[in-house]
Amino acid sequence: MDVNDYMQDVSDTILRDGNGEQGRTVTVLDVSRQSGVSTATVSRVINQSPKVSPATRVRVLKAIEKLGYMRNHSARALARQRTDTIGVVFPGIDSGFFSEVLKGINEYAVSRDYHLMVAFSQGDQGEHDRVAEYLQAGRVDALILMNLGMSDQFVRQAAQRELPIVLIDRPVKDARVASVMIDNRSGADAAMTHLLGLGHQRIAILAGPDGTIDAEQRFEGCQHAAKRAGYAFDKDLIWPGNFFWESGYELMNHWLDAGKPLPDAMFALNDPMAMGVMEAMHEHSLSVPDDMALVGFDDVQAARYLGLTTVRSPMHEMGRIASEAAINLVTGGRTQLEQVLATDLVVRRSCGVESKS
Amino acid sequence: MDVNDYMQDVSDTILRDGNGEQGRTVTVLDVSRQSGVSTATVSRVINQSPKVSPATRVRVLKAIEKLGYMRNHSARALARQRTDTIGVVFPGIDSGFFSEVLKGINEYAVSRDYHLMVAFSQGDQGEHDRVAEYLQAGRVDALILMNLGMSDQFVRQAAQRELPIVLIDRPVKDARVASVMIDNRSGADAAMTHLLGLGHQRIAILAGPDGTIDAEQRFEGCQHAAKRAGYAFDKDLIWPGNFFWESGYELMNHWLDAGKPLPDAMFALNDPMAMGVMEAMHEHSLSVPDDMALVGFDDVQAARYLGLTTVRSPMHEMGRIASEAAINLVTGGRTQLEQVLATDLVVRRSCGVESKS
DNA sequence: ATGAAAGCGCTAACAT
DNA sequence: ATGTTAGCGCTTTCAT
Numbered sequence A, B: 001m002d003v004n005d006y007m008q009d010v011s012d013t014i015l016r017d018g019n020g021e022q023g024r025t026v027t028v029l030d031v032s033r034q035s036g037v038s039t040a041t042v043s044r045v046i047n048q049s050p051k052v053s054p055a056t057r058v059r060v061l062k063a064i065e066k067l068g069y070m071r072n073h074s075a076r077a078l079a080r081q082r083t084d085t086i087g088v089v090f091p092g093i094d095s096g097f098f099s100e101v102l103k104g105i106n107e108y109a110v111s112r113d114y115h116l117m118v119a120f121s122q123g124d125q126g127e128h129d130r131v132a133e134y135l136q137a138g139r140v141d142a143l144i145l146m147n148l149g150m151s152d153q154f155v156r157q158a159a160q161r162e163l164p165i166v167l168i169d170r171p172v173k174d175a176r177v178a179s180v181m182i183d184n185r186s187g188a189d190a191a192m193t194h195l196l197g198l199g200h201q202r203i204a205i206l207a208g209p210d211g212t213i214d215a216e217q218r219f220e221g222c223q224h225a226a227k228r229a230g231y232a233f234d235k236d237l238i239w240p241g242n243f244f245w246e247s248g249y250e251l252m253n254h255w256l257d258a259g260k261p262l263p264d265a266m267f268a269l270n271d272p273m274a275m276g277v278m279e280a281m282h283e284h285s286l287s288v289p290d291d292m293a294l295v296g297f298d299d300v301q302a303a304r305y306l307g308l309t310t311v312r313s314p315m316h317e318m319g320r321i322a323s324e325a326a327i328n329l330v331t332g333g334r335t336q337l338e339q340v341l342a343t344d345l346v347v348r349r350s351c352g353v354e355s356k357s
Numbered sequence C: 001a002t003g004a005a006a007g008c009g010c011t012a013a014c015a016t
Numbered sequence D: 001a002t003g004t005t006a007g008c009g010c011t012t013t014c015a016t
Helices: A003-011 A028-037 A039-045 A056-068 A073-080 A098-111 A125-136 A151-161 A184-197 A213-229 A245-259 A272-281 A301-306 A315-331 B003-011 B026-033 B039-046 B054-067 B073-080 B098-111 B125-134 B152-160 B184-197 B215-230 B247-258 B271-283 B301-306 B315-331
Strands: A083-090 A113-121 A144-146 A165-168 A177-182 A201-207 A265-268 A291-300 A309-312 A338-340 A345-346 B085-091 B115-121 B142-146 B165-166 B177-182 B203-207 B238-240 B266-267 B293-297 B310-312 B338-341 B344-346
Touching: A028 A039, A028 A056, A028 A184, A039 A056, A073 B073, A083 A098, A083 A315, A083 B247, A098 A113, A098 A144, A098 A315, A098 B098, A113 B098, A113 B152, A144 A315, A165 A315, A177 A184, A177 A315, A184 A213, A184 A309, A184 A345, A201 A245, A201 A272, A245 A272, A265 A272, A272 A291, A272 B301, A301 B301, A315 A338, A338 B238, A345 B344, B026 B039, B026 B054, B039 B054, B085 B098, B098 B115, B098 B142, B098 B315, B115 B338, B125 B142, B142 B315, B165 B203, B165 B315, B177 B184, B177 B315, B184 B203, B184 B215, B184 B266, B184 B293, B184 B310, B184 B344, B203 B215, B203 B247, B203 B271, B266 B271, B271 B293, B271 B301, B315 B338
Parallel strands: A083 A113, A083 A144, A144 A165, A165 A177, A177 A338, A201 A265, A265 A291, A291 A309, B085 B115, B085 B142, B142 B165, B165 B177, B177 B338, B203 B238, B203 B266, B266 B293, B293 B310
Antiparallel strands: A113 B115, A309 A345, B310 B344
16 A cells, blocks of 8 residues: 555545445345235335235335335336426525425425425526426426516426426416416505505505516505505605615615605515615614504515514415415316415504504 | 306316326437437437537437427436436425525536425424435435434434435534534634623523534534633523524513513524514513624524624535535545535624624 | 447236 | 236447
């Protein structure tokens, strides 16, 4: 053993090469031999077929146990033309939304013995192609696509394949696609109505980016509530946000730095922006709700921490429902193609009314 | 068409049955016929083998294009005994941590053309078994396991298989397992030192649950810093937290309700607990930092919103590194078996010192 | 550079 | 109830 070998040896204590020998895999054939039955019977036992006598079942089970057999997913998928997996594509950006949705998806998927493959779409075309390719190569039985940064073109392309697709929080323009949405309009309406009911006169709206369904519907909800209450918006108080924390922070900073008077209340069309607003106010030694009431939308986790009144989007449930729709589509079950989930107002201290957390 | 048929028809506009006909899949054989070469050559083209003449390559590519061929993952995986997929197991509970880590994992995985399969472990044994089974049936080439709720037994079992395993934020007790950790000790040390440097005399520690590595190491960091500064802890000021928001909230509420005097400063060993403390103080009309300085640990997103001084855990980077380790282990590359990532103090307003975001 | 053919491990007709 | 066997779609020696 020369010096190099020695060095090698030493570094092996902290470095490791990849997989060593693999010790031949145990297959159905091994099990069938061990238990003296055919591979078909082994397969039947594995798949819980009722057409196996209790006695042989036990024999096979024992052999499986003894040999440490574990069925191979790829082989099974290839034979069955089913992967028992559903693909989930999230946008790269995330407003604290996606982990909740994912958990909802997972919860139902697990209950049906399905697995999850996840991918993130960075929004650019190259990424879209990647994701599409990944998920269409028979890797998954269905696709759940989450809104934002997902071009229409992408959705259409995807729908062209024969994969069942479920869209979360995005409208369907294609009959082959199911969708799960939240009731943005009545959520916004409720928030607005709440603010009006509190007697606020000058209410600002921190709007969302043009062209996104959430932004549009939420704004419609505001208008509807205003109209019903006979309230007219001041154009100057409708701010052009983009759903990011920064936009709330910057717009409010500009406003304050310009010395303009605060509105009585503000409805930010999502939570991150509301939090940006809070931060800007804080830095100007202004208080929510004393100097201005504030409402957000979505009820992300931090909203609770900040005492932000907001409209709860049932993210977990969205995931669950989407998951259910996807799996039903795969298994041939019937599924409602379009589902709209209720939202509800969660009143916290940012409106000045203390109440239920 | 009778009434039932009619009803059926109507409901079909909103309901849909699962997958219809599948339109035979295009295989390598189809491509080989179309282009007049063997399937072997088609395979070579698909896999970018250099041993194909430019001319045939083009012919095959054209055929692929024309036929809309897309390689089948299961078949490929079965033949190659590789899935190009890495499995990621997260704990069911989540402190806002996991989505960041997941993105880090994904980022690197994508760069190496790997895919992600994710599962959540609910902590109970049944779940563990499920996850283990899922992920060991040849579905993935390697496993990344995230700390918390993952029993030692589970990790060992998993390691017994020949799957490369990478543990995030958990110590290794098994040579076959790689691990990525954060430097809890020096992070906690820095936070503690910061508090001491600010001149605080009575510093409380809101500790983490016994037996978790993070809780232990962070506490050690505190002790180390205290010792170096010649500071002695008041036993009463070491609170038994459990890393959940609720524990911070409740412990602080009890303390205040009991009329006990606030410490000068508190170091909560993770952010959620710190936020619980903030909330309890807020409800008692007490201010951070005026009535008590507060520091957290992890720098979850909400920490920024709340202006919480905290120790940043490089979650994204942890994911990246773990992903890299896992893939290197699979591809036979060399990998450092144990990696510890630096943490750093992020000073915000909760300590009374305004500064860098 | 290209082709023939033998699997990879499992399932599902079909037969008994 | 159980066995035989023909694939599922792709990769990969081994020839040529």
